[in-house]
Amino acid sequence: MPEGTLCNKTPVDTVEQLQALLADKSGKQYYEEMTQLDVDAPALWATIQKTFKSRMRTWLEICSHCGMCADSCFFYLANDRDPTQVPSYKIQATLGEIVHRKGRVDNAFMRDVMDTAWSKCTCCNRCGLYCPFGIDTGVMFSYLRGLCFSQGFVPWEMKIGSGMHRIYRAQMDVTSEDWVETCSWMCEEAEEEWPGLEFPVDKPDADIIYTVNAREVKHYPEDLADAAVLFHIAGENWTVPSKGWEETSLAMFAGDWAGCKQQVEEVYAAMDRLKPKRMVVTECGHAYRATVIEGPYWAGLKSGKTPIESFHYVEWVAEALRTGKLKIDPAKKIKEPVTYQDSCNYIRNGGLRECAREIMSYIAEDFREMKPCGEHNFCCGGGGGLNGIGRYRPQRNVGLKVKRDQILATGAKLVVTPCHNCWDAIRDLEEHFKIGIRWSFLKPLLLKMVIVPEHLRPEE
Amino acid sequence: MYAFLTGPMAWIAFTIFFVGLIWRGIWYVRGLDWRLDRVTYGQNVKYGIRGAVRSIARWLIPYGTHSWRYYSGYTALVFIFHIGLLVVPIFLLAHNLLLAERWGVRLPALSDAMADTLTVAAIVAAVLILLRRIALPEVRIITRFYDILLLLIAVTPLWTGFLAYHQVGPYQFWLIAHILAGEILLMAIPLTKLSHFLLFFLSRAQLGMDFGIKRGGMKSKGMEW
Numbered sequence: 141m142p143e144g145t146l147c148n149k150t151p152v153d154t155v156e157q158l159q160a161l162l163a164d165k166s167g168k169q170y171y172e173e174m175t176q177l178d179v180d181a182p183a184l185w186a187t188i189q190k191t192f193k194s195r196m197r198t199w200l201e202i203c204s205h206c207g208m209c210a211d212s213c214f215f216y217l218a219n220d221r222d223p224t225q226v227p228s229y230k231i232q233a234t235l236g237e238i239v240h241r242k243g244r245v246d247n248a249f250m251r252d253v254m255d256t257a258w259s260k261c262t263c264c265n266r267c268g269l270y271c272p273f274g275i276d277t278g279v280m281f282s283y284l285r286g287l288c289f290s291q292g293f294v295p296w297e298m299k300i301g302s303g304m305h306r307i308y309r310a311q312m313d314v315t316s317e318d319w320v321e322t323c324s325w326m327c328e329e330a331e332e333e334w335p336g337l338e339f340p341v342d343k344p345d346a347d348i349i350y351t352v353n354a355r356e357v358k359h360y361p362e363d364l365a366d367a368a369v370l371f372h373i374a375g376e377n378w379t380v381p382s383k384g385w386e387e388t389s390l391a392m393f394a395g396d397w398a399g400c401k402q403q404v405e406e407v408y409a410a411m412d413r414l415k416p417k418r419m420v421v422t423e424c425g426h427a428y429r430a431t432v433i434e435g436p437y438w439a440g441l442k443s444g445k446t447p448i449e450s451f452h453y454v455e456w457v458a459e460a461l462r463t464g465k466l467k468i469d470p471a472k473k474i475k476e477p478v479t480y481q482d483s484c485n486y487i488r489n490g491g492l493r494e495c496a497r498e499i500m501s502y503i504a505e506d507f508r509e510m511k512p513c514g515e516h517n518f519c520c521g522g523g524g525g526l527n528g529i530g531r532y533r534p535q536r537n538v539g540l541k542v543k544r545d546q547i548l549a550t551g552a553k554l555v556v557t558p559c560h561n562c563w564d565a566i567r568d569l570e571e572h573f574k575i576g577i578r579w580s581f582l583k584p585l586l587l588k589m590v591i592v593p594e595h596l597r598p599e600e
Numbered sequence: 601m602y603a604f605l606t607g608p609m610a611w612i613a614f615t616i617f618f619v620g621l622i623w624r625g626i627w628y629v630r631g632l633d634w635r636l637d638r639v640t641y642g643q644n645v646k647y648g649i650r651g652a653v654r655s656i657a658r659w660l661i662p663y664g665t666h667s668w669r670y671y672s673g674y675t676a677l678v679f680i681f682h683i684g685l686l687v688v689p690i691f692l693l694a695h696n697l698l699l700a701e702r703w704g705v706r707l708p709a710l711s712d713a714m715a716d717t718l719t720v721a722a723i724v725a726a727v728l729i730l731l732r733r734i735a736l737p738e739v740r741i742i743t744r745f746y747d748i749l750l751l752l753i754a755v756t757p758l759w760t761g762f763l764a765y766h767q768v769g770p771y772q773f774w775l776i777a778h779i780l781a782g783e784i785l786l787m788a789i790p791l792t793k794l795s796h797f798l799l800f801f802l803s804r805a806q807l808g809m810d811f812g813i814k815r816g817g818m819k820s821k822g823m824e825w
């Protein structure tokens with residue numbers, strides 16, 4: 141059986157396909173079918189010839205096998221320095237082999253490649269900072285995921301995630317109606333406490349268009365209310381789009397480049413339609429990476445930039461604190477030791493280290509850096525989609541050790557985690573290792589300490 | 601033999617070296633693709649240049665990056681080895697005399713003591729690099745025979761030259777071995793992954809532009825390598 145009914149080379153584009161996949165509990169049948177899936181070697185090789193150009197070819201060729209990337213990878217450290225976890229080894233044994241064999245690899249090999257690409261690399265790009273030749277193995281792994289996806293060798297949850305984006309333009313089955321409804325429901329709820337609070341949908345020419353992560357809509361709607369209240373307190377003229385509100389991209393984690401393009405184009409269309417001055421995205425790392433950093437390239441925008449200037453939530457918060465739009469009550473600053481999880485996606489790969497430091501200087505009295513930190517911080521352990529893949533839960537949990545030790549070394553019991561994936565990973569880390577820490581997004585912390593201007597205070 | 605190696609063979613070696621490197625450079629740059637690489641090479645040029653320069657400069661400075669500092673011992677070996685390989689052949693008095701005789705060009709020359717020190721240090725570094733390769737499991741697992749062969753190709757001109765210059769053993773033999781080894785190295789540079797002689801700069805510039813233009817360079821002071 142070359143192509144399975146669930147596991148095959150066709151991306152999920154219909155609700156029926158999606159439902160069939162979801163009905164297959166934890167992908168049991170899916171992974172069984174995968175053991176029979178044929179590799180289309182000519183197609184694989186054709187794709188490589190078209191897309192594998194001098195940058196990556198050079199990376200594979202000139203790697204001097206010096207091993208300086210070894211200690212940079214948290215998987216290598218967390219697995220007791222297992223040599224098979226050295227970035228150079230991982231990529232040479234997978235992508236390197238595929239290229240070397242001109243795509244003529246078999247099913248078992250491709251399943252191994254899939255396991256490596258998703259369970260031994262989170263595409264955190266830290267190794268790229270440690271290689272003297274600037275070989276960014278994370279970039280190559282992301283490319284490799286694309287090859288796997290095109291051949292149907294992709295973890296079950298990733299196939300579903302990519303399908304969600306293709307069908308709903310969101311990482312979960314949240315429709316535009318669900319979204320708008322949730323907004324107005326959250327607005328009603330919060331209005332009781334915040335008279336005059338608005339949750340403007342599709343308002344043209346606003347200063348800020350706010351975009352989110354579908355999880356917030358589906359599982360954490362309070363986060364939407366918190367965002368609205370903070371914009372309200374800061375006096376921002378903001379809106380959300382009814383369509384193009386989702387910034388995340390499981391399609392990116394899946395290596396589904398066509399799906400990625402569809403997803404970001406929906407967001408860019410909202411920018412074009414509503415003509416806001418700038419875009420702010422919620423506290424999510426990979427959402428920012430997908431829509432702001434990589435997205436313009438998927439969409440073929442020659443400037444390499446989003447149609448309007450785009451900001452991560454930490455940039456907005458830092459600016460609001462700096463300009464006094466948000467004022468912190470000094471008595472309510474965080475007194476206990478607190479640390480900050482630098483997300484690979486908007487810190488290492490987004491240049492926002494200083495924003496995070498600036499925010500902490502306003503809200504915390506005893507801020508403690510992890511070591512290493514900033515651009516050099518280790519991945520939380522759950523990035524690149526790994527948090528969501530059941531098949532690799534054990535590997536993920538081992539990987540969390542590095543973050544656990546980093547946090548313990550700071551002595552802080554509170555971890556600020558303005559990234560959905562990091563937030564999940566650190567929650568799971570606590571569940572798994574029970575080290576007695578708490579973790580939080582910025583919004584709830586800010587709401588506890590911000591000074592509410594006189595005219596916005598609820599009448600007693 | 602001597603006449604052949606210093607005549608036609610030298611021409612061949614230098615031609616392969618230069619033409620090969622030029623070809624490598626053109627091939628690399630032509631294979632860059634803003635859409636596939638997801639870096640706008642032709643736009644935001646100012647940020648691109650800043651990123652590229654930063655990415656190269658930091659890595660050329662001993663202990664200039666986190667990585668160089670982290671692997672402090674190995675970093676010392678790498679720099680000593682490369683300084684020996686690059687500085688000695690260009691500024692050696694004996695080479696300079698040859699150059700003056702043939703082309704009438706003179707470069708400043710190293711003192712004998714300095715040249716000896718650099719050479720011996722580089723040879724020792726090469727031996728230690730080899731031992732590290734074998735001793736450390738994380739390096740051993742990625743080591744191929746090819747890697748050891750290239751190290752040998754790179755270091756052979758040094759020790760043969762040293763033996764010839766100090767007339768240890770048969771001078772003629774070592775001299776010829778030295779010239780041959782030098783020519784093999786020159787040809788190996790563009791033809792093997794020793795092409796990092798050039799590609800180090802291009803690849804570093806590329807990643808520097810990636811970070812400088814796309815991955816945060818426009819929102820920060822630049823990557824802290």
Ligand code: SF4
Pocket residue numbers: 202203204205206207208209210227228270271272273274275742
């Ligand atoms: S640090 Fe770079 S050159 Fe060295 S082994 Fe790793 S990828 Fe290869």
Ligand code: SF4
Pocket residue numbers: 212213214215227260261262263264265266267268277278279281519
């Ligand atoms: S990108 Fe991150 S996880 Fe992947 S190999 Fe490099 S350091 Fe390891």
Ligand code: SF4
Pocket residue numbers: 262263264425426482483484485486518519520521522523524559560561562565
């Ligand atoms: S989840 Fe956070 S730390 Fe982990 S890879 Fe993503 S951004 Fe990085």
